[in-house]
Amino acid sequence: MESQLHGLTATEAAKRLEKDGPNEVPEPEFNFWKAFLSKLWNLSAWILEAALLLELILGKGIQAGFVLLMLLFAAYNGATQKKKSRRVLNDISHELTPTVAVERDGKWIKLNSKQLVVGDLINLKRGDVLAADVILKSGKITCDESSITGESAPVNKQINDTAYAGTTVVDGTGLAVVSATGSNSRSGKTINLINQSAAPGHLQQLLTKIIFYLCMLSLSLTIIIIIAAFARGEGLDGVIQMLPFLAMMFIASIPVAMPSTFAISNSFEAKRLSKEGVLTSDLTGIQDAANLNLILLDKTGTITENKTAVSSLTNLSSLTDSEVLQLAEAATDKRNTSIIDEAIIDYLKKKGLASLTPDKFTPFTSNTGYSEALVNGKNLKLGSFKQLSLIDTQANNQIKDIDFTAGRSVALLVDDKLAAVFILQDKVRDDSKAALAELKKRGIRPIMLTGDNQRTAAAVAKQVSLTGNVISIHDFNEQTDLESLAGIADVLPEDKLKMVKFFQEKGYIVGMTGDGVNDAPALKQAEVGIAVANAADVAKRSGKMVLLDDGLMPIVKILDAGHRVYQRMTTWSLTKLSRTAELTMILTFGYLLFGYLPMALNAMVIYTIMNNMVTMMIGTDNTHITYKPENWNIDRMAKVSMSLASGWTIIGCLFVWFMNNKLGFSQGQVGTMVYVYCVLSAMLIVLITRTKTYFWQSYPSRLVGTVQIIDVALTFALALLGIAMTQISLVNLGLVIVVSLVSAVIIDLIYQPVMKDR
Secondary structure (H helix, E strand, O other): OHHHOOOEOHHHHHHHHHHHOOOOOOOOOOOHHHHHHHOOOOHHHHHHHHHHHHHHHOOOHHHHHHHHHHHHHHHHHHHHHHHHHHHHHHHHHHHOOOEEEEEEOOEEEEEEHHHOOOOOEEEEOOOOEOOOEEEEEEEEEEEEOHHHHOOOOOEEEOOOOEEOOOOEEEEEEEEEEEEEOHHHOOOOOOOOOOOOOOOOOHHHHHHHHHHHHHHHHHHHHHHHHHHHHHHOOOHHHHHHHHHHHHHHHHHHHOOOOHHHHHHHHHHHHHHHHHHOOEEEOOOHHHHHHOOOOEEEEEHHHHHEEEEEEEEEEEEOOOOOHHHHHHHHHHOOOOOOOOHHHHHHHHHHHHOOOOOOOOOEEEOOOOOOOEEEEEEOOEEEEEEOHHHHOOOOOOHHHHOOOOOHHHOEEEEEEEOOEEEEEEEEEEEEOOOHHHHHHHHHHOOOEEEEEOOOOHHHHHHHHHHOOOOOEEEEHHHOOOOOOHHHEEEEEOOOOOHHHHHHHHHHHOOOOEEEEEOOHHHHHHHHHOOEEEEOOOOOHHHHHHOOEEEOOOOOHHHHHHHHHHHHHHHHHHHHHHHHHHHHHHHHHHHHHHHHHHOOOOOOHHHHHHHHHHHHHHHHHHHHOOOOOOOOOOOOOHHHHHHHHHHHHHHHHHHHHHHHHHHHHOOOOOHHHHHHHHHHHHHHHHHHHHHHHOOOOOHHHOOOOHHHHHHHHHHHHHHHHHHHHOOOOOOOOHHHHHHHHHHHHHHHHHHHHHHHHHHHOO
16 A cells, blocks of 8 residues: 555646645734734733823823823834744744655655645654644554644544644554645644743743832832821822822833833844754743753753664574664664664664665554564564563563663564564763753753663763762652752653653752653643754644754753843843832932922923833843852842832932022922932942942943933933923032932942842
8 A cells, every 4th residue: 555655756846836835824914003002901001091191181281291102102112022022933933844754756855844735745653743734545643633623632543534734643653645735724824833822931920020019119108198198288189289290100110111121132032042053932931941950851862962873783583693684674664764763774784784675564653662564574573672572472581691781772573583682872972971060060950861771871871970869760759869869760751741740849940851742741841841953843842942953052052041031130120129119219208308299290201211211121231141040039139129229219318308408409400300310320220230240340231331321311411401390500410410420339339249149
């Protein structure tokens, strides 16, 4: 049956490709205005819109205009950054397009799934994600069709049944002919491995809590101001007059720049990683990489080269070694070669022997544990000795002199009698020892997982300096000393999910590498699931990261990216907490101590807009890489932020007292100078929180520095020209600058040790 199946010629395939187009459905074009309008319908926008209505009701036209400008800016900028992020992810997704085994011109080749055309003959195996609708022509497969039907139960496919694009082959093998591609397939789309609607990571969830705390602070101070107003006899009219100011206190707490900062930083790192051989399929993986403190590593293809070679052949039959090797090679899968198939095929070529063509061939499946072929009347079975020994019950009596711990074993049965045992070994990668040392240097515990036996696993661990115990999965339990664990042997693919969950329950942030179908649940469960270069399509779709190169070094690059994002978001969080607390406290204490809010309403709106411009650019800031897993400590962060805010507030209130009682400035002049003071303090807080050294010893990125200079220059111009606020003199401006710089130096000298330890 299979010998009668043939694929297309390259010429015919090219004609069909030109006629029908690539096997893909272009993603709907990004609708900027739809994204823009969506940004006007969320909690942050509702607060701004309520403030806008309040300003209009109170007849504050100019202030209403500023609030409207802020609202439109947030929506426009959010839509713009979403567009940029989508462009980056789309570029990456094209590199994740699966390949398919296709017969063209009588030869089996690996082809990009976009090049499939109707009539192509393709080979299907366990782990493949179908990129087109196909009709099964030989073999038997089981498909997971939940992606198109919603039903979780696998569906068996017999000859002449149709399997659909977007479904996953979970068992079996077979040949199939493509029946529909692109828009004509049932799902109407090819596989897109980028999960653009993933749940938020740990970082984003914690930042949301920070915003909640800011709102609670603003609410508490607002209540204090209202109570004080009634206590002073200002009555309801006085409170109504202060409503625009109180609304601005809440507006200042709104994280207008947070979505943009996230988008900029994550997209920047995803693009950077793609150039370094790592594709990102879920941006939360980058964020969580900074917190990673344990990683479960597959031995094969990660610690060892993804190249297995035959190290020894033990002939247990009456045939010559050459004859045994030829028969074993005939039982390998030539369409979709595994690393074991490739090792035996290469060994045959190295010996200069001719390849035999089987009369019939059945590929390896996990259910049987072997592949099967018929050659010159001989029945051949190639696979696991354990499985094959169940067929030849005398096999165990013939293997006493074979050291199965020397590597991976593959047995050959000829007419159901043990004929030979091959020992295959994986070569340890040249960079594995250095990469593992780097992981340990960063405070990450690497644990090797392998299906090999304990002695083989221990030998590999020793080669790469993985110190500690290597135990069998059968000896692993709740009492296992995790601190001294270096590796786990005899691991089955289904054990990996249990391992990930076990370590997560122990409080670890877990990374996981994998390549097979059964690795997919573990990759999806891990905070940082990493599909290695040769992974099955379904594994790539499940992982948050996909490596393009073999080995461990790309994982270090993922960690670096995670730390950069973490540092930028930490700076954003500390800056947001500090400057918001400072503004609200200066306004509150100013009112309680001096009887008026010491900042013009227009100035408050401008201050909020300008600060969001700077904090948004933090996503591009220069950072430093730390060598330990990060840990979000909200209490400590709040303590540091409130300490900084308190320092600026105390100096600010003393400055207001001095201007009121010693210099005799008007309320308008005081309001403008407080505005300049708050802007300068906000810029300086960014510089202080972004580094563990003194702020004058570290420089921000060019973009952050440029936006800061523009903000400061605009602030000075508005104050000197009296635009939207009371005009002040150049001397008064100089006084504010001196006070702000001296305050920054004093505060940084006091709090720099605290910042260094965070």
